[in-house]
Structures are given as C-alpha cells and as structure tokens.
Amino acid sequence: MNLNEQVELLMQGTEYGDDSLRKTMENELRQRLIDVEKEGRKLRIYCGYDPRTADLHIGHTVTMRKLRQFQDLGHEVVFLIGTYTSLIGDPSDKDKLRPLLTPEQTMENAASYAEQAFRILDRSKTSIRYNHEWLGELKFADLIKLGSNFTIQQFLTREAFRKRWDSDDPVYLHEFFYAIMQGYDAYALRTDIQVGGTDQLFNIITAGRKIMTAMDEKPNIGIIMAILPGTDGVVKMSKSLGNHIPLNSTPEDMYGKVMSIPDVAMVQFAKLVTRWYPADIAKFAADLKAGTLHPRDAKMKLAHEVTSTYYSETQAELAQDAFVRLFQQGNIPTEMDEYTLVEGQTILDVLVNTGMVATRSDGRRMVDQKGVKLDGVVLEKSDVPLPHPGVLQAGKRKFIRCK
Numbered sequence: 001m002n003l004n005e006q007v008e009l010l011m012q013g014t015e016y017g018d019d020s021l022r023k024t025m026e027n028e029l030r031q032r033l034i035d036v037e038k039e040g041r042k043l044r045i046y047c048g049y050d051p052r053t054a055d056l057h058i059g060h061t062v063t064m065r066k067l068r069q070f071q072d073l074g075h076e077v078v079f080l081i082g083t084y085t086s087l088i089g090d091p092s093d094k095d096k097l098r099p100l101l102t103p104e105q106t107m108e109n110a111a112s113y114a115e116q117a118f119r120i121l122d123r124s125k126t127s128i129r130y131n132h133e134w135l136g137e138l139k140f141a142d143l144i145k146l147g148s149n150f151t152i153q154q155f156l157t158r159e160a161f162r163k164r165w166d167s168d169d170p171v172y173l174h175e176f177f178y179a180i181m182q183g184y185d186a187y188a189l190r191t192d193i194q195v196g197g198t199d200q201l202f203n204i205i206t207a208g209r210k211i212m213t214a215m216d217e218k219p220n221i222g223i224i225m226a227i228l229p230g231t232d233g234v235v236k237m238s239k240s241l242g243n244h245i246p247l248n249s250t251p252e253d254m255y256g257k258v259m260s261i262p263d264v265a266m267v268q269f270a271k272l273v274t275r276w277y278p279a280d281i282a283k284f285a286a287d288l289k290a291g292t293l294h295p296r297d298a299k300m301k302l303a304h305e306v307t308s309t310y311y312s313e314t315q316a317e318l319a320q321d322a323f324v325r326l327f328q329q330g331n332i333p334t335e336m337d338e339y340t341l342v343e344g345q346t347i348l349d350v351l352v353n354t355g356m357v358a359t360r361s362d363g364r365r366m367v368d369q370k371g372v373k374l375d376g377v378v379l380e381k382s383d384v385p386l387p388h389p390g391v392l393q394a395g396k397r398k399f400i401r402c403k
Contacts, residue, residue, distance in 0.1 A: 001073070003033060008278045009069055013062070013271040015198050015226035021205070028221045032192055045070045045223075046078035047195040048131065048185055049117075050086035051109035056116045057244035058254075058306070059228040059237030062272045063195045064120040066225060070193075071125050078127045078189055079117060081110045084135040085181050088174055103132075116247050119310050134188040135181055146180050149214050150207070155179070158202055183207035187215050195223045228272050231257055231377075232387045233265035242347075242384035251311045255319035256377040258303035262388060263288075263295045266302055274305045326376050332391060336399045341386060347372065348382040350402065356394040371395050374402075 001009070007030050016022040036043055047063045067077045086106050114128055155161055155176050164171050179202060186194050186208040194204050201224055209219035227236050230243025237244050245257040261269065267285045270276060276284070284301075287293035300320065308316035326332065339354050348363045350356075351372065357363040366372050367382040375390040386392070389403045 003030065006033060006073060010066070010073075010223065012278050012281070013066070013226055014224055016201070016224050017198065025221055025223070029193070029223075032221060036192070043070065043075040043192045044078065044190065045075055045193040045195060046080050046186070046189050046191045048080040048082050048085065048182060049113060050082040051106055051113040055239065056113065056247040057237055057239060058247060058273050058310075059230070059244065061117075061120055061247065062225050062228050063197065064117055065273060065275075066195050066223060068120050068122070071122050076127070077121065077125065078129055078191070079114065079121065080185060080189070081114065081128065081130050083107065083110060083130040084132040085178060085185075088178050088181075119247070129189065131181070131185050131188075135184065138184070143177075143180070146184060146211060149210050150180070154206065179203045179207040180211070183211035186220050187212050187217055190217060191220045193221045193223055195225065197225050197227055199227070200224070226268070226272060229265050229268060230387070231260050233262035242379065242381040243387050247310060251307050251315040251319040252322050253378055254310065255303045255307045255316065255323055256375070258306050259299055259323060260375050260377050260388065260390065261299070263299070266295070266298055269302060269306070273309070274302070275309060276305065323376065332393070332399060336391070336401050338401045338403055341389065341402050345385065346383050347379055347386050350386055350392065351382075351394060354392075354400050356392070356398045356400060366394060
C-alpha cells in the first residue's frame with residue numbers, strides 16, 4: 001500500500017463527532033507514518049481492555065480489528081489489560097457508579113479476554129501488558145502532579161457525569177482518576193497511537209495527549225472507532241439488551257444473527273467487523289444503493305465474512321447452507337398467524353400474549369433452554385424487547401410472524 005492507502009485503511013470506521021478533529025488526527029497519522037519510516041522503526045499502537053466480563057461479543061472486537069490492520073502493515077501492537085483501571089471501572093458511558101472488581105476477578109477475566117482476542121490478533125506479533133505494572137507503583141505525589149493538568153469542570157462537562165450531577169446522584173472522586181490512569185498508560189507505554197471507541201474520546205484525546213505532553217513526550221494519536229450497533233441496528237450492542245452477537249457462539253448462530261440485522265446497518269457492520277478494504281466496502285455500499293446487489297445477497301455475503309473471521313471458511317459455508325435450508329427452502333411454514341408488536345413488550349410478553357407458552361414460567365424456561373428463536377436465531381434473554389420484527393419460533397412446531 002502507498003501512504004494514502006494506508007491512511008485510508010487505518011481511518012476506516014473512525015468517528016470523532018468533529019470534522020476538524022478527525023482531520024487533525026488523520027494529518028498527524030500521515031506525518032507519523034512518514035517520520036517512523038525515516039527513523040527506521042515501526043509505529044507502536046495500543047488499546048486497553050478492562051476485563052470486567054469474561055464473555056465477549058463482536059462489538060468488543062471493533063478495536064481489535066483495527067489493531068490487526070496495524071499488525072498487517074508491520075507495526076507493533078500492545079494489547080493492554082487494565083488490571084488496575086478495571087478496579088475502578090470506566091465511567092465514560094455509564095450514568096451510575098460501576099461496581100468495583102477484586103484483583104482476583106480481574107485476572108480471571110483477563111485470561112479469557114486475551115484468549116478470545118487472539119481469534120483476531122496475530123498472537124506472535126502481539127505484546128500483552130498489564131497496567132498494574134506501573135499504576136501500582138505511583139505515589140500520592142505522582143497523582144497530585146498528574147491531577148494538576150485537569151480541572152473539575154473538564155470532567156463535569158462529560159455527559160455521564162453531567163446527568164448524575166443534574167439528577168443529584170453521587171459522582172465519586174475516584175471515578176475522575178480513571179481518565180488520568182488511562183492517560184498515564186499511554187505515557188508508560190510511550191505509544192504513537194491509541195485505539196478506542198467514541199466513549200473513550202475524552203480519555204484518549206484530552207487525558208492521554210495532555211499527560212504525554214506534560215511528561216515531555218510526543219502526544220499519541222487517537223484512532224477513535226465508531227460503536228457497533230446491535231442486531232436491532234440502532235442501540236449499542238450489549239449483552240444486557242439481548243441485541244448482541246456472542247464471540248463464543250456457534251457458526252450457525254453467528255451467521256443467523258448477522259442475517260437478522262436490518263438492512264440500514266449493513267454498511268456499518270462492513271466497516272467495523274470485516275476484513276474488507278475501503279475499496280471493497282465502497283463497492284458494497286454503492287452496489288446496495290444502486291440496486292445491483294440485492295439486500296438479501298449483500299447480507300449473506302456479510303454474514304459469511306463475519307462468521308469466517310471467527311471460525312473457518314468451511315464452517316461459514318456450512319452455516320450458510322444451514323440458513324438457506326431453513327429459510328430459503330421452506331423449512332418454516334409459509335402460512336402462520338401474525339402478531340402486531342406493541343412498544344415496550346418483552347420477548348416473554350409476546351410468548352404469553354400469542355399463546356405460544358401457557359405461563360410466564362414456561363416462557364422463561366423455554367428461553368433458558370434455547371428453545372425460542374427469531375428468524376432462526378436463538379434468543380438469549382426473555383426480559384428484553386424483541387430485537388426486531390420477524391418469525392418467532394417456540395419449540396419445534398410453534399411459529400408466529402411478528403410485525
């Protein structure tokens with residue numbers, strides 16, 4: 001790739017909420033690529049992950065995909081596990097205090113987290129670090145020095161803190177430490193680039209660059225990735241909302257869940273969770289818009305790519321064949337009753353109201369036993385809204401078309 005092609009790839013899927021900031025980061029990235037080539041070295045890139053859960057979904061992998069792009073271009077990648085920051089928990093996108101984890105919980109989750117990450121990253125080219133190595137060594141005087149670079153007003157302008165402040169909900173002092181700790185990570189690793197989601201914009205662009213400058217280091221460049229929507233195509237992918245695609249699922253389930261996303265979300269998925277290059281994505285989007293690529297065929301292409309990323313080409317093919325047998329060769333009834341969804345209804349409400357289950361207990365049990373599907377995709381939770389309209393199946397013989 002030439003320089004412009006590299007920059008286009010590395011900026012693919014980024015979102016800054018401000019065109020001038022995006023242009024600044026793009027220009028700095030281009031110049032840093034030129035500088036390191038002259039210096040005869042590679043870029044040093046990192047992304048930090050707080051292992052507050054052991055189960056990942058593909059929304060967690062957006063930044064890992066970006067790290068892999070840097071690896072494929074020959075640069076150095078650090079996969080940073082936030083063994084110290086996770087003791088606090090990132091408050092960036094939370095409107096309430098996050099529960100504290102114990103060091104034992106953190107390390108247990110960290111082992112699972114890293115292993116799942118290697119389904120995307122090149123293990124031989126990835127350096128794993130833990131931020132307790134340096135954050136645990138800081139003294140109180142160090143924290144005073146670091147904290148002197150920030151004002152309380154800077155923190156209170158952040159939406160999550162502002163909401164709690166306006167609602168008279170407590171905002172705890174230790175939550176302010178998180179951004180400072182993350183900024184110190186960038187300094188401790190002496191990185192050129194930090195990758196993170198839009199919820200990390202303050203931590204990366206404000207805190208990280210400010211601390212590196214204060215410590216007489218060249219500030220790192222923020223590659224800020226857009227947030228992947230869930231299978232509803234609107235809200236951020238989240239296990240608690242039931243709109244997620246688990247990383248540790250089956251190829252058939254992953255393929256089916258990608259097939260369930262709305263058409264409007266296809267290009268965003270292509271940008272954030274595929275191995276496609278910018279030209280491939282541009283053609284994908286253009287063909288969809290022109291009508292030369294049918295949305296069903298486009299989604300099958302996307303589902304195959306996503307599934308083969310985490311499994312194999314063969315497993316993706318088998319998952320596609322299973323989907324075709326189920327939905328395109330008539331293995332579900334062509335005629336069935338219809339049900340009009342009401343806003344706010346949960347999956348359990350729909351099961352009971354349609355008579356697909358006799359009681360709410362039966363409904364919960366059937367969902368827990370993986371017996372409820374929407375368009376062939378297993379539904380994991382009963383107490384969340386139905387992700388989207390489609391064919392709801394309970395057990396082997398009960399079907400209803402929800403609209």
